[in-house]
Amino acid sequence: MGMQLGYTMMTEQAGPKDLVSHVVGAEEAGFDFAVSSDHFFPWLDEMGHSPNAWVTLGAAAQATSRIPLMTYVTCPSFRYHPAVVAQQAATLQILSDGRFTLGLGAGENLNEHVVGGGWPAADVRHERIVEALHIIRELFDGDGYTNFRGEHFDVESAKLWDLPDKRVPIGFAAGGKQAATIAGELADVLIATDPMSELVEQFESAGGAGKSKVAQMPISFGTDKAAAVTRAHTLFRWFGLGWKVNAELPGPSAFDAASSFVREEDVESSIPCGDDVDAVLEAAKEYADAGFTHLALVQIGGDQQVPYLQWSETSLMPAWREAFGS
Secondary structure, three states: OOOEEEEEEOOOOOOHHHHHHHHHHHHHHOOOEEEEOOOOOOOOHHHOOOOOHHHHHHHHHHHOOOOOEEEOOEOOOOOOOHHHHHHHHHHHHHHOOOOEEEEEOOOOHHHHHHHOOOOOOHHHHHHHHHHHHHHHHHHHHOOOOEEEEOOOOEEEEEOOOOOOOOOOOEEEEOOOHHHHHHHHHHOOEEEEOOOOHHHHHHHHHHHHOOOEEEEEEEEEEOOOHHHHHHHHHHHHOOHHHOHHHHOOOOOHHHHHHHOOOOOHHHHHHHOOEEOOHHHHHHHHHHHHHHOOOEEEEEEOOHHHHHHHHHHHHHHHHHHHHHHHOO
16 A cells, blocks of 8 residues: 655644645645644744634635545643534545544643643543543544543533534554554554554554554755754754653643754654655655554745745655555
8 A cells, every 4th residue: 555645734833824825735745644733832832823723624624625634643631621522523424525534632731731730640641532532533424413521521411413423533642552552443544753664563453453543753844954954953952852751841831841862863863854866765765664554744834835845746745645545
């Protein structure tokens, strides 16, 4: 089947109208699918944006006609109640004529602290997301009214009155084997950020065999490589901190401090920068070799999307199809 090429609507680096315009451009350029982050804050002040992802995706569903859409990812257990997420996802699936996948994750302090509920330990967050998954799945089933009494969530006589003809697939983000097992048992899609074959293997052994495995990889396209490296360092120097750190930090200033010793050469060694197609393919091959079926690229820089889309259509895509056969 090969590995499909995806586009990322990164809400932290562009406003809502631009995000919709960019995903329309991604559809026209021939990308296989598109994913969207769902944030309340950008990672760094320099990124400068964070519009509501669900409103933006609703507009994107109307502005596009072919490209599949996906949250990457929504946390349904702090800012949002899982019943509300289920309603949003069902509505978006109808608006997009069956093109939506609900990507879920356990969240980051950065975004979830805003509702004042504190940020509990990882094992508690894990319990919350599992309860949320069960609630969302039951609401998608549409069998009468849902009542749920959990350790963390209660649902009282809930029912989705507008369910799509095509059930919304659920993706679950995993950074370790425990989460990959949950994804295999309760989700339809594995979501990851690193090319870790053990996550794929655990997902498949827990029930995910034959299902999609989606990952994401940043690049910094630009004809001036030095400028592309500088842009990547300015906007994405937080990327190498790892998700154990990223989940805990409370705001952009904390990410700025945590990444203050990251150098431009550190970023250059971990993110493909410039306009070398082979460098992107080489980095992407790690994901294909690990067993991922889909890889969404993140072009760093909200004002760089149009030239990136043009380069993708003319240079990257033909090489990608040849390399990965999607």
